[in-house]
Amino acid sequence: MTTTSSPHAASTGAAPTGAPSTGATNASVSASDRSTVFHSWSAQGSLAPLPLAGGLGSTVWDVDGREYLDFSSQLVNVNIGHQHPRVVAAIQEQAARLTTVAPAHANETRAEAARLILERAPEGFSKVFFTNGGADANENAIRMARLVTGRDKIVSHYRSYHGNTGAAIVATGDWRRMPNEFARGHVHAFGPYLYRSEFWAETPEQESERALHHLERVIQAEGADTIAAILLETIPGTAGVLMPPPGYLAGARAIADRYGILLILDEVMAGFARTGEWFAFDAFDVRPDLITFAKGVNSGYVPIGGVVISDPISHHFDERVFPGGLTYSGHPLAAASVIATITAMAEEGVVENAKRIGSDVLGPALTALSRHEIVGEVRGTGVFWAVELVSDREARTPLDAKRMGALKADLLGRGLLPFTAENRLHVVPPAVVTDEEARRGVAIIDEALAAL
Structure with a gap:
């Protein structure tokens, strides 16, 4: 470049x-x-x-x-900048061919967009559920976690933002949650933030260790067998670009595994080039169960988001109906812009x-x-x-x-x-x-x- x-x-x-x-x-x-x-x-x-x-x-x-x-x-x-010609052209070409199609139908553009996203995901992910943006991506990831585990509670950070739909806004930790607390089953913990440490830490290692202890104690106090998922922004964005200290994300993964809890990583803001990685978690020793995305996947040219689903969770719904869907899930104009964005990002x-x-x-x-x-x-x-x-x-x-x-x-x-x-x-x-x-x-x- x-x-x-x-x-x-x-x-x-x-x-x-x-x-x-x-x-x-x-x-x-x-x-x-x-x-x-x-x-x-x-x-x-x-x-x-x-x-x-x-x-x-x-x-x-x-x-x-x-x-x-x-x-x-x-x-x-x-992320790809304003008016990238390849993305604009892809939207125009798709509009000339087929402007919209119901999500119940198969569509070549949608399938190719999913394939390109999955190519960037870790091994063991083979399905994408498309949404209209990041908020409903997190909403549906929460729904999947609850259905798969049979548990109700979601643990997230106080310093976080996950979107403005029913469960996503209550999973959010900042002030925007407070006028909107109508969803049930949400618990918050303090995440690592050494500059304003809640744990009297003096080093990144101390902050990581003590924040993980706090997270586990919250889970134990809430009842681990009531918790479906830990939902974390890989790098909290709106809350201040809070870089995870060494070992924190891997430690959260270990805590989740210890109690049979799923780990959802919110990559809505951090994913698709923002951090210099395809997914921000690529720079850390962690593998989530569900990945949410939006924003950078097509730079917002047409609204789209989604959930990248690990195989065990995907197979849970092979014979069981997933009770969720959106009219514009995998909209062809948005899918075309995803294909063009990912292709241009890779080639350029x-x-x-x-x-x-x-x-x-x-x-x-x-x-x-x-x-x-x-x-x-x-x-x-x-x-x-x-x-x-x-x-x-x-x-x-x-x-x-x-x-x-x-x-x-x-x-x-x-x-x-x-x-x-x-x-x-x-x-x-x-x-x-x-x-x-x-x-x-x-x-x-x-x-x-x-x-x-």
């Missing part, structure tokens, strides 16, 4: 500048949006959404024609590019930001990083919302589209980001931190 320009810029042309010929402006599009669209996770009266009109590679532009380096990948999902070295960018460019450049007193910790891998910001480095006091808002506005003003969460700046560009773009993005962050 080239490291000086977008890998597909030449075939699509440069990003256009200037307002579109329709006469629309940022102001008019924003006003129209606010008057008709109900936005997620928002108080509707104070919204000021940035109107985006187009994108290419790691760049997007607004309706007025101003360009931004996209260091958010939208919702950390546009996108996964390898993400890994190298992380180790050679983003990692060193972001670590250097620690010279700012406001930077508490930098952590991550691939194109999946978080910069934790503090007002007092010694006390590790989280930076307040007002200053985080000022930082976000300043970054936008400097031409960088950021992803912020609580007191953190998440650095999550597309996996096709070039060396020059990565360095330029971190330089913008450096300037904004200095100004703050």
